[in-house]
Amino acid sequence: MKNNNIEPILKIENITKRFPGVLANDRICLDLYPQEIHCLLGENGAGKSTLMNIIYGLYTQDEGIIYVKGIEVEIKNPIDALRLGIGMVHQHFMLIPVMTVTENLMLGQEKTTGLKLGKLSKLDRSTVSAELQELASKYGLSVNPNAYIEDLSVGEEQRVEILKVLYKGAEILILDEPTAVLTPQETDEFFNILKLLVKQGKSIIFITHKLKEVLEIADRITVLRNGKTVGTTTPKETSMHKLAEMMVGREVLLNIEKGQPKPKEKVFEVSDLSVMDNRKINVVNGVSFFIRAGEIYGIAGVQGNGQKELVEALTGLRKAARGNVKLLGNDVTNEDARSLTLTGIAHVPEDRQKHGLVMGFSIDLNLILQTYFQSPFSNLGFINLDSIHENANQLVKKFDIRTPSIFTPVMSLSGGNQQKVIIARELNRPIQLLIVNQPTRGLDVGSIEFIHQQIIVARDKGVAVLLVSAELDEILSLSDRIGVMFNGKIVTEMNTSEADRAKLGFYMAGFSDEKMFHKE
Amino acid sequence: MEINLIIGLSTLAIIKAAPLVFGALCGLLGERSGVINIGIEGMMLISAFTTFLGSALFNQWTGGIFPTNLSLLVGLFCGIASGALIAALHAVLSIHYKIDQVISGTVINLLAVGITNYVANVYIDPTHLSGVGVFPTIPIPILSDIPIIGPILFSHQPMIYLMFILVIFMQYLVFNTPMGLRMRSVGEHPRSADTVGIDVNRTRYINVILGGIFAGLGGAIMVLESVGRFQKLMTSGRGFIALAALIFGRWTSNGALGSALLFGFSEALGVRLQFGDLNHIKVIVIVSGLALLGLGLFLLIKKIKEKEINIKKYITILILIVLGFTIMVGSNYIKFPSISIPIEFLGLLPYILTIFVLTGFVRRAKGPAAAGIPYEKQ
Numbered sequence: 001m002k003n004n005n006i007e008p009i010l011k012i013e014n015i016t017k018r019f020p021g022v023l024a025n026d027r028i029c030l031d032l033y034p035q036e037i038h039c040l041l042g043e044n045g046a047g048k049s050t051l052m053n054i055i056y057g058l059y060t061q062d063e064g065i066i067y068v069k070g071i072e073v074e075i076k077n078p079i080d081a082l083r084l085g086i087g088m089v090h091q092h093f094m095l096i097p098v099m100t101v102t103e104n105l106m107l108g109q110e111k112t113t114g115l116k117l118g119k120l121s122k123l124d125r126s127t128v129s130a131e132l133q134e135l136a137s138k139y140g141l142s143v144n145p146n147a148y149i150e151d152l153s154v155g156e157e158q159r160v161e162i163l164k165v166l167y168k169g170a171e172i173l174i175l176d177e178p179t180a181v182l183t184p185q186e187t188d189e190f191f192n193i194l195k196l197l198v199k200q201g202k203s204i205i206f207i208t209h210k211l212k213e214v215l216e217i218a219d220r221i222t223v224l225r226n227g228k229t230v231g232t233t234t235p236k237e238t239s240m241h242k243l244a245e246m247m248v249g250r251e252v253l254l255n256i257e258k259g260q261p262k263p264k265e266k267v268f269e270v271s272d273l274s275v276m277d278n279r280k281i282n283v284v285n286g287v288s289f290f291i292r293a294g295e296i297y298g299i300a301g302v303q304g305n306g307q308k309e310l311v312e313a314l315t316g317l318r319k320a321a322r323g324n325v326k327l328l329g330n331d332v333t334n335e336d337a338r339s340l341t342l343t344g345i346a347h348v349p350e351d352r353q354k355h356g357l358v359m360g361f362s363i364d365l366n367l368i369l370q371t372y373f374q375s376p377f378s379n380l381g382f383i384n385l386d387s388i389h390e391n392a393n394q395l396v397k398k399f400d401i402r403t404p405s406i407f408t409p410v411m412s413l414s415g416g417n418q419q420k421v422i423i424a425r426e427l428n429r430p431i432q433l434l435i436v437n438q439p440t441r442g443l444d445v446g447s448i449e450f451i452h453q454q455i456i457v458a459r460d461k462g463v464a465v466l467l468v469s470a471e472l473d474e475i476l477s478l479s480d481r482i483g484v485m486f487n488g489k490i491v492t493e494m495n496t497s498e499a500d501r502a503k504l505g506f507y508m509a510g511f512s513d514e515k516m517f518h519k520e
Numbered sequence: 521m522e523i524n525l526i527i528g529l530s531t532l533a534i535i536k537a538a539p540l541v542f543g544a545l546c547g548l549l550g551e552r553s554g555v556i557n558i559g560i561e562g563m564m565l566i567s568a569f570t571t572f573l574g575s576a577l578f579n580q581w582t583g584g585i586f587p588t589n590l591s592l593l594v595g596l597f598c599g600i601a602s603g604a605l606i607a608a609l610h611a612v613l614s615i616h617y618k619i620d621q622v623i624s625g626t627v628i629n630l631l632a633v634g635i636t637n638y639v640a641n642v643y644i645d646p647t648h649l650s651g652v653g654v655f656p657t658i659p660i661p662i663l664s665d666i667p668i669i670g671p672i673l674f675s676h677q678p679m680i681y682l683m684f685i686l687v688i689f690m691q692y693l694v695f696n697t698p699m700g701l702r703m704r705s706v707g708e709h710p711r712s713a714d715t716v717g718i719d720v721n722r723t724r725y726i727n728v729i730l731g732g733i734f735a736g737l738g739g740a741i742m743v744l745e746s747v748g749r750f751q752k753l754m755t756s757g758r759g760f761i762a763l764a765a766l767i768f769g770r771w772t773s774n775g776a777l778g779s780a781l782l783f784g785f786s787e788a789l790g791v792r793l794q795f796g797d798l799n800h801i802k803v804i805v806i807v808s809g810l811a812l813l814g815l816g817l818f819l820l821i822k823k824i825k826e827k828e829i830n831i832k833k834y835i836t837i838l839i840l841i842v843l844g845f846t847i848m849v850g851s852n853y854i855k856f857p858s859i860s861i862p863i864e865f866l867g868l869l870p871y872i873l874t875i876f877v878l879t880g881f882v883r884r885a886k887g888p889a890a891a892g893i894p895y896e897k898q
Contacts (some may be wrong), residue, residue: 056715058714058715077717078714078715078716078717079717082716082717088715090715093712094709094711094712094715094716095709095712096704096705096708096709096712096713097708097709097889098704098708098889099701099704099705099708103701106701107701107702107705107712107713107716107718108702108713108716108717108718109716110698110701112697112698117697119697119698119699119702120693120697120698120699121697121698122692122696122697123696123697123698123701168716
C-alpha cells in the first residue's frame with residue numbers, strides 16, 4: 001500500500017505525552033495511508049492506548065504535531081476528532097447496555113423531528129434506524145437496530161461499535177485491541193469485516209499485542225516499546241520471532257519448551273457431572289474425565305459451552321446437580337470452596353478482577369486470601385502482619401511481580417502482574433490439582449510466557465493441571481491431553497500429538513452441524 | 521355511600537401524593553444522570569420553610585396591599601429558588617468534590633433540620649408570624665362536571681395540575697429527547713458518553729439543579745396547598761418515601777406517579793379513618809376489594825400491552841377483577857362489627873406500606889448503573 005505518490009491520510013510527528021512520573025509517549029511518529037491497515041504493536045504499557053487517546057482527543061499531547069490529509073490539526077476532544085473523520089473503537093466497548101442499538105448510535109449527535117425545541121425536541125428513532133440498516137448492509141454488519149445492547153453477544157457489540165464510528169462519518173478507524181474479547185471464529189469474521197471496510201475506502205489503525213493477527217491482517221506494522229517507536233515494518237519482511245523481540249526488547253520463547261509428560265496415578269476424576277446455570281438450565285451435561293498427576297488436561301471450546309459452570313462446580317462456587325468428583329480417591333462433590341482449597345485444589349479463575357482478587361486490597365493481603373486464618377499468618381485469631389509481609393516479599397521476588405511495593409493495591413497493577421499475584425498465591429500452597437481458566441486472556445507476550453512456564457513447572461512437580469481456554473494455541477501448546485467441550489458435553493478427547501487447529505475447530509463447532517458454524 | 525367514600529379517598533390520595541411525586545421527580549433527574557440524592561427530604565423541608573417565610577414576609581412587609589395569591593407566588597418562587605440552591609450545594613459536593621453522594625445527601629438532611637428548627641425557634645414562633653393562606657381550588661370547567669372522574673381529577677388546587685403536567689412532560693423528556701438520552705447515558709455509562717463528546721459533569725450539574733427545583737415544588741406544595749404555614753419537621757419523611765416511590769416506579773416518571781398515588785392513598789386512608797364516622801372494618805374490606813380490582817386492571821393493561829395470548833392468564837386476571845368487585849358490592853350487605861383501630865396505627869399506614877413495598881417488591885429493581893459513582897476522566 002505504501003506509495004510515495006499518495007499523501008498519508010494521518011501523520012503524527014514526534015508526539016510526546018508525560019504523565020506524573022511516566023513518559024508515556026516519547027517522540028512517536030506514525031503515518032497512515034488511505035486504505036491501509038496499520039498495526040500498532042506493543043506490550044501493555046508501551047503507550048499504544050495513550051497515543052490513540054491523543055489522536056482521538058481524549059488526551060492532549062505535550063509536544064508534537066498531528067496532520068490529517070496533510071493539514072496540521074489540533075484535536076482537543078472527541079468531537080474534533082469525529083469532525084476530522086477519526087473514529088475509535090475502544091477496547092472496553094463504549095456502549096450503553098440498557099439502550100437500543102439505535103439509541104447508542106445517535107447518542108451525542110441526536111437527530112430530532114417535529115417541533116424544533118433544541119435538546120427537548122423529539123428523538124427521531126425511525127430515521128436513524130433506517131440509516132443504520134443502510135449502513136449495515138453496505139458493510140455487511142448485520143444487526144437489529146431495536147435490540148438492547150445487553151442482549152447482544154460480544155461479537156455483535158463490536159459490530160455496533162464499528163457501525164457507531166461509521167455512522168459518525170469516520171474515515172480513519174482506530175481499533176483498540178478489538179480481538180481481545182473475541183473467539184477464534186469471531187476473529188476470523190471480524191477480519192473479513194476489516195478487509196471489506198478497507199475495500200470501501202476506510203483506513204484502519206489496529207492496536208494489538210497478538211503477533212499472529214498482525215501478520216495475518218496488517219499492511220504495515222509499527223512496534224512501540226516503553227513509549228518509543230521501535231520501528232515500522234511489513235509482514236513480508238518480518239516474522240513472529242522478530243516482532244516479539246522488537247516488542248519485548250529481548251528474545252522471547254513463543255513456543256513453549258516442555259518436556260514429555262510423565263503422568264502417574266489418577267489424581268482427579270469427574271464422572272457424569274451435570275451443572276445448572278443461573279437460569280436453572282443444565283449447561284454441563286454428564287461430563288466425565290480424569291487427570292493424572294503430572295499432566296495437563298486442556299478443555300477447548302467456544303466460550304459459553306458450559307466451561308464456566310464446570311469450573312465453578314469443580315471449585316466449590318456452584319453446586320453440581322448430578323454426578324461426582326473425586327480427588328485422590330475421596331469424594332469431594334459439592335464441597336465448599338474453602339475445604340476444596342485446603343484439600344489441595346488451586347484455582348486461577350476466568351475473571352481475575354472479579355473472582356481472583358480483592359481489587360482494593362494490597363498485594364500482601366491478596367496473597368493470603370485463602371490462608372489468612374492459618375499459622376503463620378494468624379495466631380489465636382490475630383493476624384500476624386510480619387509473616388504476611390515476609391510472605392509477600394518472597395513471592396513478589398519469586399514470581400517477578402512488578403510493583404512499587406507490596407502495599408500497592410492490586411487494582412493499580414497491570415493485568416499481567418495481577419495474574420501473577422493469583423498464580424503466586426495458588427502455586428505457593430501444597431496442591432494436587434491446579435485449575436486454570438483462561439489464564440492469559442488480555443495479557444502481553446512477556447506475561448503469557450511467564451505464566452505458561454509456571455503452569456509447566458507445576459506440572460513437572462507432579463501437579464495435575466486442568467486448563468480451560470478459548471485460545472486454541474494455548475490449548476495446543478500446553479496440554480498433554482485435550483477434551484473438546486460443546487453444548488455442555490465433552491464431545492471428544494485426544495492426545496495433543498493427534499490434534500491440530502482444524503480438527504479441534506471442527507469438534508468445537510459441534511461436529512458437522514452446519515448451523516453452529518453460522519451461529520453468532 | 522361507597523362511591524362517595526372512594527371519590528373522597530382518591531381525591532385526597534392525589535393531594536397527599538403530590539409532594540411525593542415532586543420529590544420523586546427530583547430523585548429521577550439526579551439518579552438518571554448518576555447522582556444519588558438522599559437529601560430530597562432536606563431539600564423539601566428547606567423549601568417548605570423558605571416558601572412560608574417568603575410568602576409571609578412579603579405579605580407583612582408590603583402591608584398586605586397585594587392579593588394573597590401574589591404573596592403565595594412569591595413564596596413559591598422562594599421555595600423553588602432555595603430548592604435549586606440546596607441542590608447546587610449537593611451537586612458541588614458530590615460532582616466537583618466527589619464526596620460520597622449518600623454522605624452529601626445526609627449532610628443536607630441534617631442541615632435542613634438544624635436551620636429550619638433554629639429559625640423557627642428564634643424567629644417564627646416568638647413573632648407569631650402567620651401564614652397567608654393557601655391557593656384556592658380551581659375546578660376545570662366542563663371536565664370537573666364529569667361524574668366520578670371530575671371531582672377526583674379536575675377539581676384541585678393549581679399545583680396539582682402542574683404536577684400532572686410535569687409528570688407527563690418528564691416521561692417524554694427522559695425517554696424521547698436528546699436531553700433525556702444524554703441524561704440516561706451519563707447515568708449508565710459516563711465514559712461512553714464522554715467518548716461521544718458529552719460533558720458528563722455538566723450534564724450532572726444541570727440535572728441535579730433542575731431536580732432541586734422539583735424538590736422545591738414538593739416543599740412548597742405542602743405549605744401553599746395544604747397546611748398554609750411552616751411547622752417544624754413538616755416533611756416527616758416524605759422525601760424518603762418519594763425516593764421509595766421512585767425506586768418502586770422503576771426510575772420512570774409515570775411509575776413514580778403510580779407508586780406515589782399508592783402511598784398517597786394509604787396516607788389518605790389513615791387520615792380519613794381518623795374522623796371516626798366510618799366503620800373501620802368495613803372500609804378496610806372495601807379498600808381491599810378496590811386493591812384487588814386495581815391490581816386486576818393494572819395486570820390486564822400490562823398483558824394487553826405485552827400482547828399476551830395465553831388465555832389462562834387473562835382468566836386469572838378476570839377472577840381478580842370479579843372478586844374485587846364482588847367484595848366491594850357485597851360489603852354493603854354485611855354487618856361489620858364496629859372495632860376502631862387506634863389513630864396511632866392509622867398514621868403509620870404509609871410508612872408500613874413503604875417498608876412492605878421496599879422489601880417485598882423492589883428487590884429486583886435495577887437502577888442506573890453509574891448512580892453514586894463520581895466520574896473521573898482517567
